[in-house]
Amino acid sequence: MKKLINDPSNVVEESMKGLARAHADLLRVHFDPNYVVRIDAPRGGKVGVISGGGSGHEPMHSGFVGYGMLDAACPGPIFTSPTPEQVVAAAHAVNGGAGVLFIVKNYTGDILNFDIAAELCRDEGIEVESVLIHDDVAVEDSLYTAGRRGVGLTIFAEKICGAAAEAGLSLAQVAAIGRTVSERGRSMGMALTPCIVPAVGQPTFTLKEDEMEIGIGIHGEPGRQRSRLLRADEITDILATTIFDDLPFRHGSEAIVMVNGMGGTPLMELYIVFRHLAELCDARGIAIRRSLVGNYITSLEMAGCSITMMEVDDELLRWWDAPVRTPALRW
Amino acid sequence: MKKLINDPSNVVEESMKGLARAHADLLRVHFDPNYVVRIDAPRGGKVGVISGGGSGHEPMHSGFVGYGMLDAACPGPIFTSPTPEQVVAAAHAVNGGAGVLFIVKNYTGDILNFDIAAELCRDEGIEVESVLIHDDVAVEDSLYTAGRRGVGLTIFAEKICGAAAEAGLSLAQVAAIGRTVSERGRSMGMALTPCIVPAVGQPTFTLKEDEMEIGIGIHGEPGRQRSRLLRADEITDILATTIFDDLPFRHGSEAIVMVNGMGGTPLMELYIVFRHLAELCDARGIAIRRSLVGNYITSLEMAGCSITMMEVDDELLRWWDAPVRTPALRW
Amino acid sequence: MISNVRVESAVLIDWMLRFADKIVENKEMLTALDAAIGDADHGINMARGMEEVRRRLATYADDDLGALFKTIGMTLLSKVGGASGPLYGTLFLRMGVASVGKSELTDGQFAAALAAGVDGVRQRGSARLGDKTMVDALLPAVVTLQQALDDHASLCDAMEAARRAAEEGMKATIPMQASKGRASYLGPRSIGHQDPGATSAYLLILSAAEAICHATRSDAIAEPHPG
Amino acid sequence: MISNVRVESAVLIDWMLRFADKIVENKEMLTALDAAIGDADHGINMARGMEEVRRRLATYADDDLGALFKTIGMTLLSKVGGASGPLYGTLFLRMGVASVGKSELTDGQFAAALAAGVDGVRQRGSARLGDKTMVDALLPAVVTLQQALDDHASLCDAMEAARRAAEEGMKATIPMQASKGRASYLGPRSIGHQDPGATSAYLLILSAAEAICHATRSDAIAEPHPG
Ligand SMILES: Nc1ncnc2c1ncn2[C@@H]1O[C@H](COP(=O)(O)OP(=O)(O)O)[C@@H](O)[C@H]1O
Ligand SMILES: Nc1ncnc2c1ncn2[C@@H]1O[C@H](COP(=O)(O)OP(=O)(O)O)[C@@H](O)[C@H]1O
Ligand SMILES: [Mg+2]
Ligand SMILES: [Mg+2]
Numbered sequence A, B: 001m002k003k004l005i006n007d008p009s010n011v012v013e014e015s016m017k018g019l020a021r022a023h024a025d026l027l028r029v030h031f032d033p034n035y036v037v038r039i040d041a042p043r044g045g046k047v048g049v050i051s052g053g054g055s056g057h058e059p060m061h062s063g064f065v066g067y068g069m070l071d072a073a074c075p076g077p078i079f080t081s082p083t084p085e086q087v088v089a090a091a092h093a094v095n096g097g098a099g100v101l102f103i104v105k106n107y108t109g110d111i112l113n114f115d116i117a118a119e120l121c122r123d124e125g126i127e128v129e130s131v132l133i134h135d136d137v138a139v140e141d142s143l144y145t146a147g148r149r150g151v152g153l154t155i156f157a158e159k160i161c162g163a164a165a166e167a168g169l170s171l172a173q174v175a176a177i178g179r180t181v182s183e184r185g186r187s188m189g190m191a192l193t194p195c196i197v198p199a200v201g202q203p204t205f206t207l208k209e210d211e212m213e214i215g216i217g218i219h220g221e222p223g224r225q226r227s228r229l230l231r232a233d234e235i236t237d238i239l240a241t242t243i244f245d246d247l248p249f250r251h252g253s254e255a256i257v258m259v260n261g262m263g264g265t266p267l268m269e270l271y272i273v274f275r276h277l278a279e280l281c282d283a284r285g286i287a288i289r290r291s292l293v294g295n296y297i298t299s300l301e302m303a304g305c306s307i308t309m310m311e312v313d314d315e316l317l318r319w320w321d322a323p324v325r326t327p328a329l330r331w
Numbered sequence C, D: 001m002i003s004n005v006r007v008e009s010a011v012l013i014d015w016m017l018r019f020a021d022k023i024v025e026n027k028e029m030l031t032a033l034d035a036a037i038g039d040a041d042h043g044i045n046m047a048r049g050m051e052e053v054r055r056r057l058a059t060y061a062d063d064d065l066g067a068l069f070k071t072i073g074m075t076l077l078s079k080v081g082g083a084s085g086p087l088y089g090t091l092f093l094r095m096g097v098a099s100v101g102k103s104e105l106t107d108g109q110f111a112a113a114l115a116a117g118v119d120g121v122r123q124r125g126s127a128r129l130g131d132k133t134m135v136d137a138l139l140p141a142v143v144t145l146q147q148a149l150d151d152h153a154s155l156c157d158a159m160e161a162a163r164r165a166a167e168e169g170m171k172a173t174i175p176m177q178a179s180k181g182r183a184s185y186l187g188p189r190s191i192g193h194q195d196p197g198a199t200s201a202y203l204l205i206l207s208a209a210e211a212i213c214h215a216t217r218s219d220a221i222a223e224p225h226p227g
């Protein structure tokens, strides 16, 4: 295992310390329980937007704490959802009297911990709403399973809910906008290489030189299907077509599009994928209104990419375009 | 070789196409000869700031084209400096009558090609100044060698010269500021893993599971020294101390500091390194005035990091803080 | 006939210390099981939680079993995270609710408290038998325990039967396709692997059987020669 | 005595086509040499350039050797990049300057043009003998060529001597520590590897010797039976 770390059991805390030093103008960190919070929290009368989840997906979530996006992030251990204690402490830190919104990715662990946190917050008189993100089209959407995983769309929800909260909308309104985001977005990812959880020291799966995994999540878990290594355009075809057909995105749809790197893939390759995705959108008459290309929701050093697309109207675009000032997203 | 590419011989052009689609509001691209240019170039009366070099270091240089930074970037093939033809064409595209500044990294290939380009530009009546970046303290600085490589400080020079040019300073003034940057900055890097040039298909060197390279450049070349794998703090000690002692940075120095990822290292690890670097600066009485943590000048999918530090005064800080709007840097 | 064990604080703490030891010993194994169909952290998660439980119980004095179980439950809830933290946390919190004000449990009370805990797990996670989760080990265990007590077995014997049921339940997860938790994302690829949560749940029941039978033997030895 | 060869457009184009073939054939080898002490692109760079030279020369008609060399030089300059592009580009541009207006070169003119080219390389890169660069193959070759012609050798024989000198110069780079170019960053670690640029330079001189000696033989065969 080759990593720039000191001790596998301290990676989350040490990196939080570095984050705090590097972005002291935007955020501060709290330990035991661990959370990252906007420098100016709590803001009276403003809905507090909170997300969280396992670490190892940086910059998500901590890198999106700041003006116009998250009020707080609760980083769990690597790939392990945070505890209710963390979430409750973060809720206290950001609650300005207008309630808090939890943006929760659809994993059993995240849901259970955020649900318990919500119960505890409500017991203490803090109003809570939750938005569930479950955008991964690689996973079957069935009543008899845990449903679809929450992946790249989380960034979109954090940006858009953050903007709405910053504009002073009510908790119910911000939550409603978050649910619209959740309905309109779809994602799918693939991996060229696995990743190594520091405390484990071994890759969670292995792939031969000529193999790849299609339909992976963001926790180093194997995907839905192993396949021989394809060219970038063929991979893009598979991911994009599955996404297009699922929502579906149609001729005339307008979309915000993200080509996301899993952590170990060079930016150059992500642009190669974006290039073909744009060609496919052109061919289908889908208009790309905004885009992100880069590492936004990663799996440690995994090589690979994911595509996220969300159908938008002018209102969602306005929230997207609203100013944001965080370590990893700013305009 | 596991990469999201189609054909090794098209990676640069395909990724330029993706870049152009993703950032059509900031830049456009030109092929044969290849260059990336600000959407509003040429701007009358403004010095044009141009850089370039081999590809494979993304986001450098193309990701820094835009308002307040580069007017044009000339991407060569992977790890191969661009040709004079590219540079001359870019100079024509950005020249607004106030001349152009070349920011050149100290490699024989880059110097030769930019020198020839400068000769050709001057023949055609375009005023040219060059700033040479040679900040890599891993390399011996001797009159009898090619001197120190240009690495991370290039980003600082591009940002600061870009801001000065945007403010309307003359070519001589912008070049003088660039030379100040060049004098005051130092860098050093290390690798945990090598990288694979697509057209080669093999790593340029190999490292055992318990080995690392200290003092690598950004072209997949081996470093000055192979060592057993150390902990993040020990690695940071080596890089930082070499940099501190070289300038030297003293008690009371103020600095802009970058912890840069080589491409395949997760952000979390870079923050772990930054954390310890900040502790070392505290201990020496060096004030970190601004910082960057992330992938800014990479070597394809290489895992590892580099540290860049530049001593600053209030004037340099003002240029650093000036607004910038590029794909990879914006504030 | 073996004397009835007194299920009091010391026995329950012994249960937890044995469970903590087994979790730590089997940390890599549990993580490896989770690597195959999950995200390779179950052993790490459980060890983080149970080491903290062990620390807190080292100096634990309160005789009230409700408080004891609540401490265990809250510790797991605030240290484990993931799916298993809230689930095991809930198990002990519910056992605590069932034990409030008591300093010892009868056989039947113990079985009922455990059943309440497992019921809490089912409610929290809404998993059913066959979903390939910890419920597949826990539910057969509490059902068998109650049955054996109804059949007048000693608590030690009944727990041994429950242990066997948990073991079978754990093994039965191997051929299942997961429909709850992270393994469900794998679809048919989840088949052929033993569920990590069912495995840690088996260790929980195994530890309980050991602690109870150990206490029974100690009591049996102690009784003929009362102080 | 072997007749004097007429160094005209066809011979020089033959030289370039042979050089292009050898570069393409040895692309991997040159890149592997560059991987050891550089950045693993020398073969790729040179092949990109020489394939373009080959394409342009396929339909090349102009008899003026100055124009021919300029075309070659500009092609390399605008296609190769890196250190080798401007250096080889300069070599041919300088040969072009030395050949302007001529449609054929005498032995001495050819040697002088090549010497001017190599001198251009030295000026551009300011490398000296022993710096572990292409100069270590090129300089011995032009010195030996001039010497052999001064000693009245035929151009073919003189080029064969030059080829041997280039080969020795190329091999002599192995024990050198680089002090120019990318390999210099390696310091002592550059010792023990053959310089990639010296290797391509040897192929250049080898191709020239082959083209000239081939033309000499063709002329020799052609001469006894003039059209
Ligand atoms: N809905 C559920 N109900 C009961 N148990 C569950 C449920 N979801 C997951 N589990 C159990 O949790 C175990 C995984 O725990 P762990 O790896 O610690 O958490 P995570 O899945 O969040 O990484 C699974 O093996 C399974 O037994
Ligand atoms: N200053 C110089 N003078 C002469 N030749 C040089 C000089 N610097 C480098 N070279 C030659 O260039 C070769 C490398 O060429 P190439 O790999 O194509 O370019 P780059 O080093 O830019 O990647 C070296 O092997 C060396 O022979
Ligand atoms: Mg987990
Ligand atoms: Mg090169």
Ligand SMILES: [Mg+2]
Residues within 6 Å of the ligand: C034, C038, C039, C040, C041, C042, C082, C182
């Ligand atoms: Mg798990």
Ligand SMILES: [Mg+2]
Residues within 6 Å of the ligand: D034, D038, D039, D040, D041, D042, D082, D182
């Ligand atoms: Mg090279």
